[in-house]
Amino acid sequence: MTRNDRANFGSKLGVILASAGSAVGLGNIWRFPFETGNHGGAAFILIYLVCVLLLGIPIMVAEFLIGRHSRANTAGAYQRLAPGTRWRWVGRMGVLAGFLILGYYSVVAGWTLEFIGEAATNSFAGKSAADFIASFNSFTGNPWRPIVWLMLFLLATHFIIVKGVEKGIEKSSKIMMPVLFILLIVLAVCSVSLPGAGAGIEFLLKPDFSKVDGNVLLGAMGQAFFSLSLGMGCLCTYASYFRDDTNLTKTAFNVAAIDTMVAILAGFIIFPAAFSVGIQPDAGPSLLFITLPNVFQQAFGNLPWLAVILSLMFYILLALAALTSTISLHEVVTAYLHEEFKFSRSKAARLVTAGCIFLGVFCSLSLGVGKDYTIFGLNLFDSFDFITAKIMLPLGGFFISIFTGWYLDKKIVWEEVSNNGSLKVPVYKTLIFILKFIAPIGIAAIFINELGLLK
Numbered sequence: 001m002t003r004n005d006r007a008n009f010g011s012k013l014g015v016i017l018a019s020a021g022s023a024v025g026l027g028n029i030w031r032f033p034f035e036t037g038n039h040g041g042a043a044f045i046l047i048y049l050v051c052v053l054l055l056g057i058p059i060m061v062a063e064f065l066i067g068r069h070s071r072a073n074t075a076g077a078y079q080r081l082a083p084g085t086r087w088r089w090v091g092r093m094g095v096l097a098g099f100l101i102l103g104y105y106s107v108v109a110g111w112t113l114e115f116i117g118e119a120a121t122n123s124f125a126g127k128s129a130a131d132f133i134a135s136f137n138s139f140t141g142n143p144w145r146p147i148v149w150l151m152l153f154l155l156a157t158h159f160i161i162v163k164g165v166e167k168g169i170e171k172s173s174k175i176m177m178p179v180l181f182i183l184l185i186v187l188a189v190c191s192v193s194l195p196g197a198g199a200g201i202e203f204l205l206k207p208d209f210s211k212v213d214g215n216v217l218l219g220a221m222g223q224a225f226f227s228l229s230l231g232m233g234c235l236c237t238y239a240s241y242f243r244d245d246t247n248l249t250k251t252a253f254n255v256a257a258i259d260t261m262v263a264i265l266a267g268f269i270i271f272p273a274a275f276s277v278g279i280q281p282d283a284g285p286s287l288l289f290i291t292l293p294n295v296f297q298q299a300f301g302n303l304p305w306l307a308v309i310l311s312l313m314f315y316i317l318l319a320l321a322a323l324t325s326t327i328s329l330h331e332v333v334t335a336y337l338h339e340e341f342k343f344s345r346s347k348a349a350r351l352v353t354a355g356c357i358f359l360g361v362f363c364s365l366s367l368g369v370g371k372d373y374t375i376f377g378l379n380l381f382d383s384f385d386f387i388t389a390k391i392m393l394p395l396g397g398f399f400i401s402i403f404t405g406w407y408l409d410k411k412i413v414w415e416e417v418s419n420n421g422s423l424k425v426p427v428y429k430t431l432i433f434i435l436k437f438i439a440p441i442g443i444a445a446i447f448i449n450e451l452g453l454l455k
C-alpha cells in the first residue's frame with residue numbers, strides 16, 4: 001500500500017480523541033486504583049507520574065513517529081524502517097501482547113455490561129458493603145454470565161473494527177470522551193464528601209516512601225505503559241493513520257495529560273469511597289466493582305431515581321471507554337494479519353475476535369471454577385495481566401526507545417517530529433536524550449532490581 005491509499009483520521013481533534021480513547025479505559029478507572037491500592041497509595045502515584053513523564057511521553061512520540069513514517073502495522077513498520085533485521089520481532093511481540101491483553105481485558109469489559117444491567121434495575125438499592133462483595137464474587141465465579149458478556153463485548157468491538165478507522169473509531173471517541181470526563185468529576189465530588197472519606201484522600205496524597213520497593217517501581221512502570229497503551233505498537237498503528245500535519249509531540253502531551261487526569265480522578269472516586277465504607281484498598285481487581293456501587297448507594301440512596309440515572313450513565317461510559325481501548329487493541333492485531341498475511345480486513349478481524357473469545361473464556365473461568373490452576377502462583381487472568389503489563393510492554397518500550405534513539409536515522413526522527421522542519425520543537429534535544437539514555441537505562445534498572453540482581 002502506498003502512503004496515500006491508506007485510511008486516515010479526518011481531523012486533529014479526531015487524532016487526539018482516538019489516541020486518548022485508546023489510552024483512557026479500564027486501565028485508568030479499574031486498574032490504576034487497584035494497583036495504587038496494592039502498592040500503598042500516594043508514593044506509587046508519584047512514581048507513576050515520573051514514569052509517565054520520563055518514559056511514557058517520549059516513548060509515545062517514538063511510537064507515533066515510527067507509525068507515521070512507515071504507514072504500516074506495527075510489525076510491518078519495523079520491516080520498512082529496518083528491512084531484514086530482527087527489529088521486526090519488537091513489532092511481533094507487540095502484536096502478541098495486544099492479543100493477550102485483549103483476551104483478559106474483554107473479561108473486565110464484559111463485567112461492565114453486567115453492571116449496566118444492575119444499575120438499570122436499581123439492584124444496588126439497600127445493599128451493604130458485604131452484600132456487594134458477595135454478589136460480585138458470585139457473579140465472577142459463575143461459569144456462564146461473564147462469558148456471555150465478554151463475547152458480546154468482543155462482538156461489538158468486531159463490528160466497529162469492520163466498519164473501519166474513520167467512521168468507527170474517530171466518531172465514537174469524539175462524543176464519548178467529554179461526557180465521561182464530566183461524569184467522573186461529579187462522582188469524585190460525591191465520593192470525597194462521603195463520611196469518613198478523609199482517610200482515602202490522605203491515602204492518595206500523603207506518600208509513605210518506606211513502602212517503596214522493586215515491586216512498587218515495576219508496578220508503576222507497568223501501569224504507565226498499560227494506561228498509555230504503550231510498548232506494543234498500539235499508538236504506532238494509530239499513528240500510521242495520522243495526517244502529515246499532526247504535531248506528534250503535542251499530541252503525546254495531550255494524550256498523556258488526559259489519561260493521567262482520568263486516572264487521578266478515578267483515584268479520587270474509589271479511595272474516599274472505599275475508606276468510607278471500610279473496604280480494604282488492596283482488594284485487587286474487584287475494587288472498582290465493589291466500591292463504586294457503594295458510592296451510588298451511599299450518596300444517592302435517598303434519591304433512587306438519581307442513583308439509577310448516574311450509575312447507569314457511569315457504567316455505560318465505562319463500557320464505552322473500555323470499547324475505545326478494545327478497538328485499539330483489536331486494530332493492532334487485525335492490521336497485522338491484514339497487511340502481513342494478506343487476509344481481507346474482515347477475515348483478519350474475524351480471526352482476532354474468535355481467538356480473543358477463546359482466551360477470554362479461559363481467563364474468565366480462571367476466576368471461578370478454574371482458580372486452582374495457577375502459573376507461578378497466579379491464576380490465568382492475573383498471569384496474563386502480569387506478563388503483558390509488567391513484562392512485555394516495558395520490554396517493548398525498552399526496544400522502541402533504543403530503536404528510535406540509536407538505530408533510526410536522525411534525519412527521519414527530526415522530519416517526523418518537526419513535520420519536515422515546519423514546527424519548532426523546543427523539547428527535541430531532551431526527547432532524544434531520554435530515548436537514548438534515560439528510558440532504556442531506567443527500564444533496565446527497574447527490571448534488574450525486580451529480578452533481585454542488584455542485591
Ligand code: PHE
Nearest residue numbers: 023025026027028226227229
Ligand atoms: N490503555 C488502555 C487502558 O487504559 C489499555 C490498553 C493497553 C489499550 C495497551 C491498548 C494497548 O484501558
